[in-house]
Amino acid sequence: MNLRRIFLILVPYLWLLALFLVPFGIVLKIALSDIALAIPPYAPTLDITAGWEGIKRFFAGLDFENFVFLTQDDLYWRAYLSSVVIATVSTIATLIVGYPIAYGMACAPRHWQPMLVMLIILPFWTSFLIRVYSWIGILSQEGYLNQLLLWSGLINEPLMIINTNWAVYIGIVYTYLPFMVLPIYATLEKLDGSLLEAAEDLGCSRSSAFWLVTVPLSRPGIIAGSFLVFIPALGEFVIPSLLGGSKTLMIGKVLWEEFFSNRDWPVASTVAIILLLILIIPIILFQRNEQKQREADQ
Amino acid sequence: MRQTWLPLAVALTMTAGAAFAEEVRVYNWSDYIDEELLTKFEAETGINLVYDVFDSNEVLETKMLAGGSGYDVVVPTGVFLQRQIAAGAFQKLDYSQLPNAVNLWDVIKERTAQYDPGNEYSINYMWGTTGIGVNTGRVAEILGEDAPISSLALVFDPANMEKLSKCGVQFLDAPTEMIPAALAYIGEDPNSHDPDVIAKAEPVLAAVRPYIQKFHSSEYINALANGDICVAFGWSGDILQARDRAAEADNGVEVAYNAPVEGALMWFDQMAIPVDAPNPSGAHKFLNFIMDAQNMAAASNYVYYANGNLASQQYLNEDVIGDPAIYPDAETLKKLYTTSPYDARVQRVVTRLWTKIKSGT
Incomplete structure (x- = not known):
């Protein structure tokens, strides 16, 4: 019986070890190395054949120089900050667009719902890259959106949307919408309708019942959806490089430049590790908060 | 049941064949x-x-x-x-x-x-060389018949660039090409590895930055051929391909390439x-x-x-x-310069400068 238990616990930990801790260790090791003109382009590399001496030499070559370097140039914290702003704004916008969709789906007749879920997932059948590319055709100066607006007489001159942050926001909201809609829908769909009836019996108007009952009860879905959008949006590279202009500053692009233009894998790894810390801290804080709340509830 | 395995078997043999x-x-x-x-x-x-x-x-x-x-x-x-x-x-x-x-x-x-x-x-x-591609008709319309289409002044003089920005200008997204060009324009050694000399390229590029529509290393071929932009700083053959595509499309766009008279990168x-x-x-x-x-x-x-x-x-x-x-010809060949690779420290200065120019930070 014990063996079975150990095995059950072991599986998720092995998973975590293989897919998170080991890659993280490799990236951290590169972050502590120095750039070199070699294959791979950093030093030191672990020389196991030299035995204990080799291991000692390897650890002696590691240092935190690259972390210090990142604090010396304002480019990096500006890029982090701008990424956090873009990811936050996009997450809020995705929530505003996604919540009504999820609500509408949950309110739809039961037998429609599988099809509606299907429709939300459907865009994934087309390559993500192609879908982002097609936005260039929609948003460009001669694009469909500008043609439509010009034709309707709302504007007299084509709007400059492509190559600006606006295009990045549109791209992120469009791409990550399903990640927001599905978790919210999942919580709303399980919502006990009698609670709303009770609220109305107790004198709540329909709109205040929505704000006082439905929204708080769908909070787990909102939080899950927001994390699912915020985390990938923060490190997003494809959308800002295709839709954004050269003024769009995001950490994903900085990372690309460190990696490709400077060939500086150690600094690129350092940038990636700090990005990870930025993501992990709010998640840990959030979980602590949840834990406390659960204890308080009990 | 047996038939369903047949396509799979065929597919397997084919991939195995391809692997050999x-x-x-x-x-x-x-x-x-x-x-x-x-x-x-x-x-x-x-x-x-x-x-x-x-x-x-x-x-x-x-x-x-x-x-x-x-x-x-x-x-x-x-x-x-x-x-x-x-x-x-x-x-x-x-x-x-x-x-x-x-x-x-x-x-x-x-x-x-x-x-x-x-x-x-x-x-x-x-x-090849790195130089200037122009939509001759549009540039003549904007800057007059005597526009300096074979001079770096066309793309590095803010007065020219401000006017040209109306019809679109693209630069290569390649610091190792653009920074030497900016240095050549102000009479510095384009192949300089001295960070102080390289830094002199910044004000030159920053002055025209507002008028550059995009930094990209391949889009300008089509953009120039379609008439979406009227000036591109790019690679000789790419611009000549744009010339050829425009002629094929017969869309009234005429593209010309010139290696800058101040010197061009070979x-x-x-x-x-x-x-x-x-x-x-x-x-x-x-x-x-x-x-x-x-x-x-x-x-x-x-x-x-x-x-x-x-x-x-x-x-x-x-x-x-x-x-x-x-x-x-022999005359132009004399004016062409070549560059040598930057070491890691100078490369970082160059890339940082390029990021600064492109993003304004």
Whole structure:
């Protein structure tokens, strides 16, 4: 019986070890190395054949120089900050667009719902890259959106949307919408309708019942959806490089430049590790908060 | 039930068959070959050719330095080649497998030897200059008939650029090309590795930054040909391809290329074999095929770049060999300069400067 238990616990930990801790260790090791003109382009590399001496030499070559370097140039914290702003704004916008969709789906007749879920997932059948590319055709100066607006007489001159942050926001909201809609829908769909009836019996108007009952009860879905959008949006590279202009500053692009233009894998790894810390801290804080709340509830 | 296994079995045999056929993987620049040559190579040698493309040296270099790229032939530019040779990324060529190497042109071999001493690791594929492409009609309309279309002043003088920004200007997204050009404009040594001299390029580029629509290294071919932009600072052959596409489309757009009179960067794209190439003998066959005089001429006739193959010159079209924008005359040749690779410290200064110029931070 014990063996079975150990095995059950072991599986998720092995998973975590293989897919998170080991890659993280490799990236951290590169972050502590120095750039070199070699294959791979950093030093030191672990020389196991030299035995204990080799291991000692390897650890002696590691240092935190690259972390210090990142604090010396304002480019990096500006890029982090701008990424956090873009990811936050996009997450809020995705929530505003996604919540009504999820609500509408949950309110739809039961037998429609599988099809509606299907429709939300459907865009994934087309390559993500192609879908982002097609936005260039929609948003460009001669694009469909500008043609439509010009034709309707709302504007007299084509709007400059492509190559600006606006295009990045549109791209992120469009791409990550399903990640927001599905978790919210999942919580709303399980919502006990009698609670709303009770609220109305107790004198709540329909709109205040929505704000006082439905929204708080769908909070787990909102939080899950927001994390699912915020985390990938923060490190997003494809959308800002295709839709954004050269003024769009995001950490994903900085990372690309460190990696490709400077060939500086150690600094690129350092940038990636700090990005990870930025993501992990709010998640840990959030979980602590949840834990406390659960204890308080009990 | 039995029939359902049949397609699967067939598919398995086919993939197994494909795995046994000899294969050569080539990684070359985009829009850089006559694709008929690829089918011709397969027909002549029976080797399966996998042909992938890139549009920046940086992407290629990262793959080379990561190792295990899986490519048999790659095409870095001279400065990048030199650094990758130093990193041990390439294997020496076996000239006994390259009988067509006799076709190579001494004039170019001498120049490429500064990146690859003795041409031990690479052969020249194409070479060209970096300069200015203009939509002649639109530029004349905006700046007048005597617009300085062959001077760096066209793209680095803010007064000109402000007017041109209305019809669109694109620059290469390549700091190792644009910073030397800015230095040449203000009379500094374009090949300077001194961070203080390199820093002087910043105000020049920053002054015209507001008027640049985009920094990109391949989009300008179509944009120029379609008339979406009227000036591009780019690679000679790409701009000449735009000229050709515009003429084919007959859309009233007329494109011209000029190497700047203040001096233009001359570069060499070299074919080399990665040290861990899966099929080096197939790679040699490909190099030998490319060095065939007629094949090389076909490639140049198609992409409008000069090549380092003397024997191919008799097969070149008159609009290639006779065009001083492609094969510069002695006068222009004197004004061309070459650059050498930056070390890691200077490279960081250059990249940082470029980020600053592009993003304004």
